[in-house]
Amino acid sequence: MKSREYQQIDPKALPTPTQSPPSHQHQAVGDDGRTPRRKWEVFPGKNRFFCDGRIMMARQSGVFPLTLGLILVTSGLFFIFDCPFLVKHLTSCIPAIGGVLFVFVLITLLQTSFTDPGILPRATPEEAADIERQIDDTGNASYRPPPRTKEVLINQQVIKLKYCFTCKMFRPPRTSHCSLCDNCVERFDHHCPWVGNCVGKRNYRFFYTFIVSLSFLTAFIFGCVTTHLALRAKGGKGLMFALQESPGSAVELAICFFSVWSILGLSGFHTYLVASNLTTNEDIKGSWSGKSGEAVTNPYSHKNIFINCCSVLCVPMPPSLIDRRGFLPADEPAQTSGVDLELPNPSTKSDINVCVQGPKGLLESAALTPLLATSCPQGKPQTALPCPENTSALNSDPSLELSQRCGGTHHNSKTYGSTSPPLPTKGRLQKHKRASSHTPRSTFDDHVSPSSHDGNHRSTDRGHRGAKFATLQ
């Protein structure tokens, strides 16, 4: 992990405001001296932006091209090889249903990948200094870094909020800092390399719809291909004959057979999470399982499955808090870690990635937000955590991992400052070994103490996911 020195913010060193005229008339110019620069160009997180800030992804797209490729190839083969035969022998509803599912899957995948997952813009220098002032009330000369946790009471339960050294603020509850994207993400679920983006508050519903519709699509294609081959092999002709006549079906069969179980399992797992208003991060860490002996329950759960589902999937879509397409004011040079306000506000000079949205800008960016995704700058290839409840013996077929790996990166959230230790691998599948290599990559907060290993020795719990889900009913 990179070691980071905490640097105290000296309020006296903050840039003093200048009395400039409304800065919206003067915008920072680009290299050519004419075009004004937009805020996404100086965004401090590790993201990639396209279409002039309308679309965003993680810096390293992970295996997103593979995901897209597998879906397109499988569906393409299905429409080319299986549909003509099935339309002739069965019904023409089959390509219709398949088409609808395919479009659904594609749209939700793109939305998951290209949407801002709920990134929190970094604190402005003034805010950060204010937090420090509040913490260090004694005002003594000897400097110490601010304490790492702050306690709040949520529904009669004590929750510890951690201080994010990168973003210079106390993280709200359920927010976690993604080390791949170098951003704090609200209601952080996991970083999914399959979609090349974090899954958080704003795109969880897209992600959930994606995996559910993908389960249906995979199961549908699997069923149709089996039917197709069975019909062809009828009359004693044999399976080999059928496969020779329709080679594409063989490929589809292989892909679907290996992926349907894991995708179905992942959908089931996330349905459980939605019904109990949990995030993957919290579930993996066992934040509310009471393992530490205290009587802790999930303070965010509404104790009602229907209300939990609604509060996760049907709550009004929150806005993007980072103003990607806003313009930088001209009076401040764009810093790599600072973004200036667009609005005439002389008191805030070098704001770090603040969201400034007038109503029009909000509407514009909001209209395009579903297509936006945060890109995650990952220097090394990520292996995502496998789907926790996938207990069947699976090989390392990449298509298999499509569904297995959406466990994603699990990052430290507000639980007690532990780095994620490697997962125990005994008695589990290869994918869990991959998971273990994955989890130590934690946040950049090197002040996090590695003392407590919480919730990561959960492989034994994985098998209980199905049971847990069943007991919820």
Added chain:
Amino acid sequence: MAETHSLQDMRQQAAVAAKVFIQRDYSNGTMCQFQTKFPSELETKIDKQQFEETIRTLNNLYAEAEKLGSQSLIEGCLACLTAYTVFLCMETHYEKVLKKIAKYIQEQNDKIYAPRGLLLTDPIERGLRVIEITIYEDRSFSR
């Protein structure tokens, strides 16, 4: 009138004396709510009731934005059926309320805060983390 400076004039003439940050209140969960505790720096500047009224109204507006009612339920189901493509065409409920909030803050600034040398910054410009209140030095106002 000397007291009704436009905000831009004020910013051009006045220097920033201090900034006060009203932090989020998480006692009800992750909903966007701000603390109503009256900061000591504003004691000489504005009436406590007035300040609390402003914060309370803002909290109510944010609660309205995030409210899980029958309307949001219908919108959510409809959006799901269309693979959320309606978000590309429609302004979401949250955004409509954010516009209301922006208008309210503008109003409060014009009527109450600017005459007292204060400026409220819309929390959306700070990522809904804080309400930033800028205190201007009281040297350019003639009362």
